[in-house]
Amino acid sequence: MGISLDELQLAARNHGMPLEALRYDLTPVGLHYLLIHFDVPEVPSDWRLRVGGAVDRELSLSLDDLRSLPRMRRIVTMECAGNGRARLEPHVTSQPWLAEAIGTGEWGGVEVGPLLREARVRAEAVEVVFTGLDRGIDGGVEQAYERSLSLQEALVGEALLAWELNGEPLPPQHGAPLRLVVPGWYGMTSVKWLERITLLDRPFDGYQQAQAYRFRRTDDEAGEPVTRMRPRALMVPPGVPDFMTRRRFVPPGPCAVEGRAWSGVAPVVSVEVSADGGATWASATLEPTPDRWAWARWTWTWDAAPGEYELRCRARDEAGNEQPPEPEWNVGGYCNNAVQRVAVTVRG
Ligand SMILES: Nc1nc2c(c(=O)[nH]1)N[C@H]1C(S)=C(S)[C@@H](COP(=O)(O)O)O[C@H]1N2
Numbered sequence: 001m002g003i004s005l006d007e008l009q010l011a012a013r014n015h016g017m018p019l020e021a022l023r024y025d026l027t028p029v030g031l032h033y034l035l036i037h038f039d040v041p042e043v044p045s046d047w048r049l050r051v052g053g054a055v056d057r058e059l060s061l062s063l064d065d066l067r068s069l070p071r072m073r074r075i076v077t078m079e080c081a082g083n084g085r086a087r088l089e090p091h092v093t094s095q096p097w098l099a100e101a102i103g104t105g106e107w108g109g110v111e112v113g114p115l116l117r118e119a120r121v122r123a124e125a126v127e128v129v130f131t132g133l134d135r136g137i138d139g140g141v142e143q144a145y146e147r148s149l150s151l152q153e154a155l156v157g158e159a160l161l162a163w164e165l166n167g168e169p170l171p172p173q174h175g176a177p178l179r180l181v182v183p184g185w186y187g188m189t190s191v192k193w194l195e196r197i198t199l200l201d202r203p204f205d206g207y208q209q210a211q212a213y214r215f216r217r218t219d220d221e222a223g224e225p226v227t228r229m230r231p232r233a234l235m236v237p238p239g240v241p242d243f244m245t246r247r248r249f250v251p252p253g254p255c256a257v258e259g260r261a262w263s264g265v266a267p268v269v270s271v272e273v274s275a276d277g278g279a280t281w282a283s284a285t286l287e288p289t290p291d292r293w294a295w296a297r298w299t300w301t302w303d304a305a306p307g308e309y310e311l312r313c314r315a316r317d318e319a320g321n322e323q324p325p326e327p328e329w330n331v332g333g334y335c336n337n338a339v340q341r342v343a344v345t346v347r348g
């Protein structure tokens with residue numbers, strides 16, 4: 001497979017969500033996936049959030065200042081844009097996710113829009129840059145981790161500045177003391193360890209915006225920015241696993257299969273399951289989502305007869321987006337929402 005020690009080093013720092021945790025509505029904090037490009041930064045004891053750039057009123061806010069504003073809680077499913085990268089051929093060198101770079105949290109904090117209005121954004125502003133405290137070198141460029149949103153998205157979208165996860169203070173690995181959470185978007189948008197918000201009168205050209213996170217089929221094309229999560233359904237692998245291969249073993253008879261499905265583009269309208277390697281598909285029962293951008297639970301009963309199988313599941317959203325049977329290769333290894341496959345042996 002050709003995964004290097006460098007990649008293993010990344011994978012050991014940035015863990016995924018074990019797929020059996022698809023059973024929980026809210027992912028227990030320690031099971032939510034993690035992606036940290038550089039290091040978890042040290043947070044100064046006098047930390048404040050600064051809002052500046054093209055504004056008439058610069059803001060400098062402590063966590064207590066933020067806590068005095070109207071609070072919001074949103075249940076949000078977050079997925080790394082690199083989820084599924086390790087399935088791409090030829091190999092793309094980076095964090096080698098299979099399908100587990102997901103999690104759902106109840107994030108608590110304040111909405112971004114009202115805070116920007118408070119800062120009196122100037123007419124020339126077009127983008128909002130969110131800068132983290134963490135620094136490192138990527139693509140040969142030393143940088144703070146930072147990403148932007150269009151002013152429109154930041155003002156009218158559902159982005160939150162969060163200091164709580166599942167009712168607890170945000171832990172260091174998820175961005176304490178404060179992070180951005182942008183519902184529906186791939187995870188790279190949700191900047192952790194937030195230090196600064198800057199209004200720009202031009203498009204942001206930072207590394208993580210202009211170089212990374214672009215969907216490119218070849219090295220020399222500019223590509224399209226990676227934005228919202230494509231639809232995806234995942235199942236809890238049924239039965240029990242073989243330790244090394246993780247092939248599943250189930251007894252014959254009715255087998256309850258369950259999972260979750262989401263899309264950052266539009267609500268999921270159907271989940272289908274196949275037990276014959278994609279030849280025929282059956283409709284799963286889809287439950288309502290607890291929040292607009294949270295995953296939906298689905299269930300299906302498989303009448304399992306002895307033999308060797310490959311289970312698959314796939315989601316479709318209201319905008320008509322479907323999961324492809326095979327990955328769509330791209331330079332950065334992003335947005336691979338190809339259908340999940342689970343090898344199962346039904347014992348006689
Ligand atoms: N400051 C900062 N924010 C960041 C990152 C980072 O490395 N530094 N990683 C991003 C990426 S690529 C993802 S997928 C999500 C992961 O969030 P989580 O670790 O809380 O699951 O955080 C995003 N925000």
Ligand SMILES: [Mo]
Nearest residue numbers: 035080081187
């Ligand atoms: Mo990511």
